[in-house]
Amino acid sequence: MREFLLAVYERLFAHFGPRHWWPAETPFEVIVGAILTQNVAWKGAAQAIANLKEKGWLAPRALLEAPEEELAALVRPARYHRQKAQRLKDFCRVVVEECGGDLEVLLKQDVAPLRQRLLSIRGIGPETADSIILYAAEKPVFVIDAYTHRIFHRLGIFPARARYAEMQAFFMRHLPLDVKLFNEYHAQLDALGHHLCLKRAPRCGECPVLSFCKNAATNPREPYCGRM
Ligand code: SF4
Structure with a gap:
């Protein structure tokens, strides 16, 4: 086999x-993309990421503190925009409150605890969690x-x-x-x-x-x- x-x-x-995957400049951008591309084509997620970049919000603390309505409007091209804005905030809350805002603290964990923690965040299922582990944390999960x-x-x-x-x-x-x-x-x-x-x-x-x-x-x- x-x-x-x-x-x-x-x-x-x-x-x-x-x-040349994943199409992103930083691990955090990979994660934002993995959340935004759920159930939609990449094109919409890419436009939403471009909007966040232009606004200067492509960082955990900035996203967590962003006004919800404004954030939802920026990620509208990725569809389900209110839900996805909330999912971004849920993920960023973990990074900010548990890891002092340092994404590397989260990603450096071993695969099993990292996967378990990601799966416990609302809106992150196996495909999104594994995309984060493979493409952002660069650890071997298929x-x-x-x-x-x-x-x-x-x-x-x-x-x-x-x-x-x-x-x-x-x-x-x-x-x-x-x-x-x-x-x-x-x-x-x-x-x-x-x-x-x-x-x-x-x-x-x-x-x-x-x-x-x-x-x-x-x-x-x-x-x-x-x-x-
Ligand atoms: S396109 Fe899909 S169904 Fe067709 S030969 Fe390739 S793998 Fe098989």
Whole structure:
């Protein structure tokens, strides 16, 4: 299985090239982005981050002290703006009140306690917590998202219904615990899911892992699919 997973990775990397994730200048910006991109495309989150930067609020204490209405207005491009403004404040409250405003104090913890603390913050679920751990704290956890499940279901690895923890354990059991690999692998899956392995009409004819894909041979919606 390790060879298979690495072969998938290598095909994706050769096709899409390095993805340079996460698109952020600081670990705090990674975290703000991870919260703002929940349930929305990255474009909206990026615009919201640009608004926060312009206002000079892209820092834990500034966000915590920001007037709620004004903050919600700035993050409106990321949708669910009131809820997300509150989530940003909830996270920043932990940094300010428990870590003296120093994000590094939070992020330097070992993976297990860090993950537990992140998951205890309202609005931070497994995908967001793991994105923070991998891309902001730079510790080796594999991030699972809807694309990961869809792609590996179509490849014949995951069932139609699969739990987050089981999928994550699968990757972490079979791959070396390597931050750079996990970083790039998740980014490559995002590229495949976003551009080719689409929900309704996957573009299998252009897919670099077509020859590995069980679904491609049988998917009735994709008549041009076949094994290479
Ligand atoms: S061959 Fe098609 S269904 Fe299979 S992973 Fe590629 S795009 Fe998705």
